Amino acid sequence: MRPTAKFSLSFGLVTIPVAAYNATDAAASVSFVRIHTADGGRVRNQPVCSLEGTEVSPDEIGRGYRTDDGTIVPLTDDDLDALPLPTARTLTILAFVAGGDIDPLQIGKGYYLGADGPAAAKPYALLRDAMERHRRVGLGKIALHGRETLAMIRPVEDVLVMQVLLWPHQIRPMTGVLPDREVKVAAAEVRAAETLMDSFGGLSEEDVHDHYREALEEIVAAKLAHREPEFEAGEEPPAGRVMDLMAALQDSVRAAKRARGELDEAAEADGSGDGRPTGRTATRTAARKTASRKTAAAGKTAAAGKTARRKPAKATAAGTGTGAGTAKAGSTAGKKTTAAAKGSGAQKAAGTTRKTAGTARKTAAAKGATGRGRKAG
Secondary structure: OOOOOOEEEEEEEEEEEEEEEEEOOOHHOOOOOOEOOOOOOOOOOOOEOOOOOOEOOOOOOOEEEEOOOOOOEEEEEHHHOOOHHHHHHHHEEEEOHHHOOHHHEEEEEEEEEEEOOOHHHHHHHHHHHHHHHHOEEEEEEEEEEEEEEHHHHEEEEEEEEEEEEEOHHHHHOOOOOOOOOOOOOHHHHHHHHHHHHHHHHOOOOOOOOOOOHHHHHHHHHHHHOOOOOOOOOOOOOOOOOOOHHHHHHHHHHHHHHHHHOOOHHHHHHHHOOOOOOOOOHHHHHHHHHHHHHHHHHHHHHHHHHHHHHHHHHHHHHHOOHHHHHHHHHHHHHHHHHHHHHHHHHHHHHHHHHHHHHHHHHHHHHHHHHHHHHHOOO
């Protein structure tokens, strides 16, 4: 692999000669050429002079800077080399920050930085290990391909990697991107979305495979062989507009579990794949809960009725004197039906009880008369 640039990496008073290598391969991506649809001939981009209207060879092409009023000012390589920029040959690290402080929108092309020469090996390893242990990335500026740019240095495994960063003014504002009206999301919907996120898991090797390039190559091969392309049957994505957001989230959780084999047929049939009953299962569960509550309430009402019927008898039995006799007589009268069913022995007992009650009343009346007589005397 050939380096695209060579410069020095300045770390305080430590200078590390490095060589930059392209970390990405643009040729590996899918690309097309322009053709003439009538005969299939290539349509090329040919440099043509706007004044003469003739094609220009590469050795006659130079740089020019266009001003605000449209004037083109020619610039040579010597003009660019004469720029008073310390970053033209050196990337000076200006600060060390946490990687999370870098806006991902600013991150551009990546380069591998290799130690350029044996003397650079030790300071290179020192900076790499220190950044790895300190969990920081370095920020600096470097001039690449005739323009100065921000750059981030970070350790990746055993190599230092340089990422070109866009300037802050190159990031467009978000005006006009947000919705026109405020959108309110329920807490239950957020929890359902979090459950769906947890069900995804990590990326597999199949997920990071370029299926588009593979399918395109099959189409090209089929055209060359004058045959129909052969593709594996894939699962069709769901179509249509989703109106019930909560139902869509729950269905997505079940689909993710089904894809990993974590959802059996029984759980899928009763809708319990996401831990919540849905459809008919939810209706049956709600009906059972309602019936249980009604049965419990009816039991409490019956028990309260029995307690209320027992309380007056206990209160009456707590009385004394004539009230006590009356309560006993009333209780005995209330049990006549039971006594009759038990036979003549019970009837005799009931008669004896009535005679005793009558005698008690006569005795009480006699005592009252005697007391009144003594008081009068």
